Amino acid sequence: MESIFVNSKDVFLDVVNAKDYIQLxxxxxxxxxxxxxxxxxxxxxxxxxxxxxxxxxxxxxxxxxxxxxxxxxxxxxxxxxxxxxxxxxxxxxxxxxxxxxxxxxxxxxxxxxxxxxxxxxxxxxxxxxxxxxxxxxxxxxxxxxxxxxxxxxxxxxxxxxxxxxxxxxxxxxxxxxENASSGELKIYIQKKLMKANCFDTANMFNAKSVNLIHKITDGNYRDTNKLLYTLFELYALYESNHQLSSIKTDQISHKLIEMSAIHVGLIDA
Amino acid sequence: MLNIRELEQRWLRYKIKSYTPYIIIGISILVILSLSVILLSKQESNSSASNIKKVPVKTLKEQEPIKKIKSKKKQETSQKSKVSQTTIKTNQKEKHTHTIVNESKQQAMRKVQLSPSLDFMRKMQDSVQPYYRNDREPDMKENQQKQKRYPQQSSIPTKEQIIKPQVTDNTAGGIDIQRKNTQNDIYEIIQRFEKNNNPVLSLFVAKKYYELGEYREAYDYALKTNNIDKNIEESWIIFAKSLVKLGRRDKAISTLRTYVNYSHSGNARNLLEEIKSGKFK
CATH class of the missing domain: 3.40.50.300 (P-loop containing nucleotide triphosphate hydrolases)
Incomplete structure (x- = not known):
């Protein structure tokens, strides 16, 4: 069985597909x-x-x-x-x-x-x-x-x-x-994940983590997709390295969000 | 492929970088606070220094009455100088006080007229009120014979009670140097006594003179006190003690005996026994 993080990662592939359209x-x-x-x-x-x-x-x-x-x-x-x-x-x-x-x-x-x-x-x-x-x-x-x-x-x-x-x-x-507001972004992320039956990862997003994502991406859908793709890639890597205990899994780790942002170039570090 | 280790290091650097402004602000606030505390403490120390500078002026105020007394009574001033000399021998603190007195005397010569501080006397008078009596009787012996009723001795203030008002509590207003200027006190009290004939004042003077070893003066003022109010036990005791010190032991014994018979004072009786046995010399 494939990891939930790998499945979630694929949800945020930057592909324009009408069936992935999220109704906000x-x-x-x-x-x-x-x-x-x-x-x-x-x-x-x-x-x-x-x-x-x-x-x-x-x-x-x-x-x-x-x-x-x-x-x-x-x-x-x-x-x-x-x-x-x-x-x-x-x-x-x-x-x-x-x-x-x-x-x-x-x-x-x-x-x-x-x-x-x-x-x-x-x-x-x-x-x-x-x-x-x-x-x-x-x-x-x-x-x-x-x-x-x-x-x-x-x-x-x-x-x-x-x-x-x-x-x-x-x-x-x-x-x-226009770019999404913080609330819209939360709905967008959760709807997108739930559409792909990734309920566990959808529940990991709370207002705080979405606010941080919104702060980094300014509500831009493409940047958000890129960020979340890297985020779940990181989660999958931690999981494969058996290092999940060192990070939060009940909610999205702010550290991983920032690491993803650094990787995709949204944060200059 | 993501390199987690490298990413974590970059993240750590980013976190340190993002917290740097807050750390700088925090440190600068701390520096500003500590600087302001140092400045404030410096200001306080300056103000306290200026308080200390004011002290000589205060002593001059105290010295002024002496000057007046000096001009009025030449005899008394000569006694005062005698007293100051004996004080130097007996008490180190007093010695220090006198040096300051001398200094301030010189300053007073140069200074313009200053009004005396009457705070001390006012306090003295407050504590004195209940014991003030107007009935003056010239002869002590006659009084002793005529007297039938004995007043309560417990109401007479103790030595501490009388002296207490001298030390004012000035904790609120910064540093205030308290000075024991016994000679000045005595002359001020004598001055007051001459005005109102308060027996508590003359008793205080008698006690002070006794403490300073001026037994002749102590005898005089005890006698004056007894003349005004014959029911003050302490006055009789000072009177008797001064007589012993002046070498008139027999008179002291006879006087005390008369007083003990009249008043049944325990303290007087004890003193009488001590004089008799030679314990008190």
Whole structure:
């Protein structure tokens, strides 16, 4: 039988998987509003927030939930080449294979030639990586109302500028995702562990230990996942070295939390 | 792969680093506190030093009455100098007091007029009140004969009770040097006695003179006391003792006998026996 710590460790692998999505009150409200926005005749929806606030998870969840009812396409990694971008969209959305270079004009001709009953939804993750020129084309495409774009952006100064200059007037909905509060983080950790049947380790998290984790990660989901992964790796190591007696097992050891934070670089020591 | 040992060492370093500001703050608070305590104690010692400096001024106040008495009675001042000389021989403490008296005399010559401190006398008078009598009778012997009733002796204050007010308790107000200036005390009391004829004062003077070996003076003041109040046992005892010391043993015996017959005083009887047997010389 595998150790509970090894199982718990695997829970916090940094993998974007819609089935691992944790329902939190505030997040589920945001998610619902995003879902409702999809149904509205919006040109573009902007999803922004700091890295690790769950934007990618949001897109994945959205894709999984509405893919059965809507025509929806998800691009987790940006397609940086403009021609490649048009060709991918032409093939996926409009079912037109195109060999050779495809420019915006040619792509627009394909879009106009293919009449769709419902507006297809294209989800673009990490949109800050797209060039300004391509972002301008995406804007023009959304203006035609033939494709609805949901894009995610990292919230930095530069990316704010992009959002303002190119999309401010065209965005009908902009949703900001924030880091979790201490209470939300506790629910997130415990729900995640309980979802994987790790009830014992879920019970080890009390308010104090979660507060310490929150202090270290600032409620960032990605950092929390990284920290907890290392934490349970440490627990598993102590267990295999028969050194568990030297640390707390009834609750999460603050020493191990800090050691994990040092290892992942969240604490400078 | 995680290296637990290395991680633990790094964690330990991190903990020490994170506690360092608190340790520094704690140490600095301790240093500030100890410095302030040292400064405070220095201030206190300075203030106590200034208290000590004030003492000579106080003695000058005490000396002032002497000056006045000196001018009034030349005889008494000559006696005073005699007394001071004998005191030097008998008591070391007194000796020290006199040196200070001499010093302060010189200072007093230079200083402007200072008012005397009457605290001591006020206390004396308070303790004296119950025994004060106005009935003055000139002749001691006549009084002895006329007297039929004997007053209670227990109400007469003991030596300690009379002297006690001299030592004031000044524990609250920093350092206060207490000085036994017997000569000054005597002259102050004489002065007071001359004003109000209080027998307790004359008895005190008699006792003091007796202690200082001035038996003639002791005899005089005991006689004065007896003249004012013939019922003070201590006064009669001092009177008799002084007579013995002055070589008038027979008179002392006869006087004591008369007093014992009249008062049935145990102490007087004991003294009479001692004089008779030659124990008391």
């Amino acid at each position: 009150d505030r997040v589920s409200t945001i998610y619902q509003s995003l879902k409702d926005s999809i149904k509205k005749p919006l040109k573009m929806i902007l999803l922004y927030g700091k890295p690790g606030t769950g934007k990618s998870m949001f897109l994945n969840k959205l894709y999984k939930d509405i893919s059965t009812s809507n025509e929806i396409f998800l691009y987790n990694t940006p397609i940086l080449d403009e021609s490649e971008f048009y060709k991918t969209l032409a093939q996926d959305v409009f079912g037109t294979k195109y060999s050779g270079e495809l420019n915006f004009t040619q792509f627009m001709k394909i879009v106009e030639s293919k009449e769709k009953q419902s507006v297809p939804v294209v989800l673009l993750d990490e949109a800050q990586l797209y060039s300004e020129a391509l972002m301008e084309k995406i804007r023009l495409l959304s203006d035609t109302r033939t494709i609805k774009f949901v894009i995610t952006l990292h919230k930095t100064e530069k990316e704010d500028l992009i959002a303002k200059e190119h999309f401010q007037t065209r965005i009908w909905e902009s949703i900001e995702l």
